Amino acid sequence: MDSDTTATKSHPHRRPPDTPFSADSAEHAPALHSTPRLRAGWWRALLAPGFGVLLLVLWDVVAQSGLYADFIVPSPRAVADRWWDLAGDGSLTRHMAVTLREVLVGLLAGVNAAFWSGYLIAKSRLVANILMPYLVALQAVPIVAIAPLLIIWFGPGFTSKVLICALLVFFPMLVNTVLGVRNIPSELRDLMEALESTPLQTFWYLELPASMPIVIGGLKVSATLSVIGAVVAEFVSASEGLGYLINFGRGTFDTPLVIAAVFTLTVVALALYGLASWLERLLLAWQNAGRSVHN
Amino acid sequence: MSGNPSNAPILAAHHICHTYSGPSGDVVALDGVTLDLSRESFVCLVGPSGCGKSTLLRILAGLLKPSRGQATLDSHLITRAQRRIGVIFQKANLMPWRTVYGNLALPLQLIGVPANEQARRTQAMLELTGLNRFAGAYPAELSGGMAQRVAIGRALIHDPEVLLLDEPFGALDALTREQMGEELLRIWARHRKTVLMVTHSIPEAVLLADRVLVMSPRPGQVVLDLPILLPRPRTLDLLHQPEFVALTERLRHHIRPN
Ligand SMILES: Nc1ncnc2c1ncn2[C@@H]1O[C@H](COP(=O)(O)OP(=O)(O)O)[C@@H](O)[C@H]1O
Ligand SMILES: [Mg+2]
Numbered sequence: 001m002d003s004d005t006t007a008t009k010s011h012p013h014r015r016p017p018d019t020p021f022s023a024d025s026a027e028h029a030p031a032l033h034s035t036p037r038l039r040a041g042w043w044r045a046l047l048a049p050g051f052g053v054l055l056l057v058l059w060d061v062v063a064q065s066g067l068y069a070d071f072i073v074p075s076p077r078a079v080a081d082r083w084w085d086l087a088g089d090g091s092l093t094r095h096m097a098v099t100l101r102e103v104l105v106g107l108l109a110g111v112n113a114a115f116w117s118g119y120l121i122a123k124s125r126l127v128a129n130i131l132m133p134y135l136v137a138l139q140a141v142p143i144v145a146i147a148p149l150l151i152i153w154f155g156p157g158f159t160s161k162v163l164i165c166a167l168l169v170f171f172p173m174l175v176n177t178v179l180g181v182r183n184i185p186s187e188l189r190d191l192m193e194a195l196e197s198t199p200l201q202t203f204w205y206l207e208l209p210a211s212m213p214i215v216i217g218g219l220k221v222s223a224t225l226s227v228i229g230a231v232v233a234e235f236v237s238a239s240e241g242l243g244y245l246i247n248f249g250r251g252t253f254d255t256p257l258v259i260a261a262v263f264t265l266t267v268v269a270l271a272l273y274g275l276a277s278w279l280e281r282l283l284l285a286w287q288n289a290g291r292s293v294h295n
Numbered sequence: 296m297s298g299n300p301s302n303a304p305i306l307a308a309h310h311i312c313h314t315y316s317g318p319s320g321d322v323v324a325l326d327g328v329t330l331d332l333s334r335e336s337f338v339c340l341v342g343p344s345g346c347g348k349s350t351l352l353r354i355l356a357g358l359l360k361p362s363r364g365q366a367t368l369d370s371h372l373i374t375r376a377q378r379r380i381g382v383i384f385q386k387a388n389l390m391p392w393r394t395v396y397g398n399l400a401l402p403l404q405l406i407g408v409p410a411n412e413q414a415r416r417t418q419a420m421l422e423l424t425g426l427n428r429f430a431g432a433y434p435a436e437l438s439g440g441m442a443q444r445v446a447i448g449r450a451l452i453h454d455p456e457v458l459l460l461d462e463p464f465g466a467l468d469a470l471t472r473e474q475m476g477e478e479l480l481r482i483w484a485r486h487r488k489t490v491l492m493v494t495h496s497i498p499e500a501v502l503l504a505d506r507v508l509v510m511s512p513r514p515g516q517v518v519l520d521l522p523i524l525l526p527r528p529r530t531l532d533l534l535h536q537p538e539f540v541a542l543t544e545r546l547r548h549h550i551r552p553n
Contacts, residue, residue, distance in 0.1 A: 187388045190358050194376045195405050195453075205401065209392045286392045290435025 071253045082256035083263065096264060098241040099230050102158065103272070106165025107226035111219060114170045118177025119207070128178075139171045143229065147236045156237040165229030169222035176218025180211030213284055220276040227269040242268070304331035305489050306355060306380075306457050311364035312514075313350050324350040326514035327364070332457070337483055337490045339500035342510030343550060348493045351515065352461050355491065356382045368457070378406070381455035381488075385462045387442035389434040395445050396421070396430040402453040416452060423482065424448040440471035444478070451482065460492040464499070472496075473531055476503055484528065497546045501539060502529055509549045519549045 056076055062068070063075035070078070086092035117135075121128040147164050154160040184207060192202050234243025242261050249257030313325040324347040332338055342348055353359040355366050357376035366373040368380065376382075389398045399420050403413045421427045424444045434442055443463060450458060463479075464472040476499055483490055494500050500507045501523055509519035523542060525533060533539045 185388075187384055187386060188390065190353075190376075190382070190384070191388055192405075193358060194356060194378075194380070194382045195402050196376065196378050197405050201405055205405065206390070209390070212392075284392075286433050286435075289391075289433030 071255050074256045074259065079256045079259045079263075082254075083260035086257070086260060092260075092264065095240055095242050095245050095261075096268065099227075099234065099243065099265070100268060102161040102165055102230040102233070102241065103226045103268070105158075106162040106229055107169055107222060107272075109162060110166030110169035110226070111173050111222055113166065114173035114218075114222075115177050115215065118174045119181055121174075122178045122181035135171070135174065138167075143168050144232055147232055151233075151237050156239075161230055161233040161238070161241075164233040165226050168229035168232075169226045172221040172225065173215075173218040176214050176221075177211065180214030180218075181207055183214070184210045213287065216276070216280045216284065220273060220280070223272040223276040224269050227265060227272065231265060303334070305334045305369055306491070307331040307367045307370075308351070308355060309365050309367070311351065311354060311361045311366065313347065313354065313359070314362045315350075323514040325354075325361070326516055328510075328515060328517055330508060330517055330520075332489050332491055334489055335487045336505045337480075337503055338492070338506045338508060339504035340491060340493045340508045340510065341495065341497060341500050341546065341550065342515060343512045344495070346510045346513050347515030348510060349461050351510075352382075352459050352491070352493055356380055356459050358382070378402070378453060379455050380457045380459060381450035381453075383446055383450045383458065383460040383463045385465045387434070387439070387446040389442055389445055389449075391434050394431050394433055395426055395437070398434070398445050399424075399426075399448050399452055402449060406453055420448045420452045423451075424478075438471075439467050440475060443467060443475060447475075447479065447482070451486070451488075454486075455488070457489045457491070460490065462493050462495060465495065472499070477531070479503065480529065497543045497550075498534060498539075501525075501542045501546070502531070502533060507546060509546060519546075521546065 059073075060076050063070075063073045063078075067073075074082075083092070117131065121131060143164060146167075147160075150163050151160045154163060188206055188210065189202075192206050197205065230241070231243035231246070234241040235247055238244040238247075242265050245261040246258050246265075249255065249261060308328050308330050311325055311328045312323070315322045315324055328347075328351055340348055340351070350359065354361045355373070357366075357373045357380065360374075368377070390401070393401065396417055400413055400417045403416060408416070421430055424447065426441065426444060426448070429437065429441065434445070437445070443466075447463070464475050467475060479490075480503060492500075492503065494503075504523050507519075507521045507523060508517050509521070510516065511518045521542070525538060525542075
């Protein structure tokens, strides 16, 4: 080996250098080619909203055609008016708040219970052997079927709704937690052991952050399921909430009310999912490190 | 006890045997390994793949309980892993959610070193490993050599007396590997640690070590204990010197007799 290799200090790249042939070298491309590409981007951004408008127009055409009675297919305008009325007299916010409270408490309770039981199952084969058969059986039971039972036991109030919601979000969170904690590389466990870390330190410095990507994946699924849980519970028995509103609208042939409530529920579910995604971006920002830049 | 404590072995293995049991039957990985490391020595362990080198290192680190025999640190039985022994694995084994700085500081956080002391020592380690510019980078943004440098820094930062390295440069290209070997020598010369390093490169072993131990194919035993009396400091120039070549040839014959 040449002696001058010893003197050569490496200058490592922070990121691999761009290859000259990579597809993202737009600035090297002639202007003629970059203009259509820009326009194509504009089109793509308009495609999804455009499709939405098309559906809305179709809906309006069907409603105006007179093929169906108003209480079966109300026009988009009728639904919007109904929604506006509800929002105006404050009843929409009241019902939404009721459902949201059930959803949030149920989600938090279910996700918490699932995380800790998942953690114990992942850590202890004994706990796994004892609990897993029952948890799988519980998952096999349709929640809708046991909702009436829970309402008999816990009354038609807040508690039974939270329980149904928590039961529904439990399983996906549990499965993901078990996977996340079991998949931690044994080399990292060795490292922690070699540093004489306490069980609490191992949890805080290794197990929690290492399992976070998969656990948050479970949280996102659970967030959407929690809305379903609350609505199912309200269907069975309730005097307020968006699920109750839907039930009430159906009973009184107030179809615009049903559709307005469904839209509101969708917004709530999307907001929850967005919240979970935001949490993901916040906690897992490190996952974006070292990605190459495209487009 | 001898009158000169620095000559007493710090780390020792006594008749260590280890058998793994698996679905396809038992595998005898180690069959009576005895060795001792004197304080502040640099010892390399070479041997054919699968002869039990990693198993031995894990036992010495206290991460694995041997089937028979015992490992001692300062004549005390090693029953579990301890911070006095630093371990560096083949993979850099960094936490991907922590920056270079965070990975270096981890041992200090676990020990509970005060925050300002943590910052000072982490900064010093960034400088020692030449990673200053990358303090805020995540492991995914590092080259293999840089990641391994972080791993070495992390193993050194809480100042363990013994370093156990399991093919630490195995995943690196030849050029980076030589450079890292020299850096390790430089650090060792400065901090005077006791080092036991597994490597599959015979020249690397001769270049770095005071002693090279050769293990037989599985079940592993130490079949040769070769002192390397080449003067220090050593540089890559040695690679072409006749004494150096003679030593590597001798080791090569012991590992592959034909
Ligand atoms: N966890 C394990 N379970 C079963 N067998 C193992 C395990 N780890 C290593 N072995 C076996 O023990 C022998 C020695 O392995 P190892 O210590 O990794 O060798 P080396 O590091 O020298 O390549 C090999 O035959 C390997 O297949
Ligand atoms: Mg090995």
